[in-house]
Amino acid sequence: MKQSVLFTKTRKEAPKDEVSLNAKLLIRGGFIHKRMAGVYEYLPLGLLVLNNIIGVIREEMNAIGGQEMKLSALQDKATWETTGRWDDEKIPVWFKTRLKEGAELGLGFTHEEPLTELMRGYVSSYKDLPVYPYQFQTKFRNEERAKSGIIRTREFIMKDLYSFSRSEAEHRAFYEQCAGAYRKIFKRLGIGEITYRTFASGGVFSTYSDEFQTLSQAGEDTIYIDEAKGIAVNKEVYTDDVLKDLGLEKKNLKEKRSVEVGNIFSLGTRFSDAFKLAFKDENGAQKSAVMGSYGIGPGRLMGVIVETLADEKGIVWPSEAAPFAFHLLNIGGGDEKVRAYTDTLYKKLLKVGIAVLYDDRDLRAGEKFADSDLIGIPKRIVVSGKTLEAKNIEVVERKTGKTKHVAEAELFHRGA
């Protein structure tokens, strides 16, 4: 894409009411726009990143047998009354509305109920299980307080996968498999090293749930990590009994701030019982499906990536999340030869399918470098009178600033 036609532009200053680093940088770079408190919109660059993150998650979910689908955001009252979760006392985050005729509707804040209800029509035999439907879908939560830029919002995309298994053992196996998939996702998105599988409160049907917590100043959670073991405990279950249960010792634990980037829950048969989602086993006995739910917020993940990987100059995208693989800069001033060469190079890159943002604008070098640093594309290709004369091009790694001069052919050789 040519930067001259990109409708967003960078800004030197962030709006004063944005305090969080992720919102500051993402707004300055033209990735997102704030509509209102806790509601952000994705602009072209931001959507590219979001879709890349979604793509990584999708690959890993498909790899463990996930089947993508998409439920509705609009929810009907009756479905949720089945479990008692229509009640505002129990679920204070509901956004509710009405049809013209008066019937009450809600905007889904999660999807256990509608999915379990739906699956009833497709599951009747042990041969139908296990199944792992999932979706990327907009959730609405009327949070009392939105905060931290795109990390805690009222409208957000969530990947939610639900597992339906025949037995507790089968459930447990998938649960661990999904935990493994989550590890891969966070690793691919550059935050694997600072993301800990964390024991947290488990809800009704298990002692613990597992959260994936990424160390960050922007965090809302406090966790205690055991670096040697690579696991952590959320403050909410940080008691002597729990530590003993988990075989952890206080002296090995370090207190850290973190953001929850993923969670996995065992749901037991709470929902399958409520909706009578049952199947016949090999002996003809009626059994309830054992369920789990597995969430990741791609938007939040994007915020966490910015928060944790950015430097003083701007965003540093990991390559799998980056909006483009290369940022091509024409630093030729008005030099026609430089422009012609860069134009041609841009076309060649497009032709071989490399995602490249071409800064073809008539601006001074400094401004282009500053923009490029802010936007954070992993590799920068600089073409100028100097490089033209030396018959090479300059490739700069955003993360390290490492600069290489290579022949044009080498660029294509090594690929993106």
Added chain:
RNA sequence: CGGGGCGUGGUGUAACGGCUAACAUUCCUGAUUUGGGAUCAGGCGACUCCGGGUUCGAAUCCCGGCGCCCCGACCA
């Protein structure tokens, strides 16, 4: 939901109760410049969040509302 802070061109700031609401940036014209947001000249752009009130006079003071941010509480 408790506590605190704040609403002024797109963005960031200024203006004692008193002149045509100022400066920077963005944007437009032109000149000049071209490896780290350069420089110069000219120009566009604001019912000062909304509604009341006090006053000869309100961006400024008072009341109410709305909105935004932060801390805490809450958070499958």
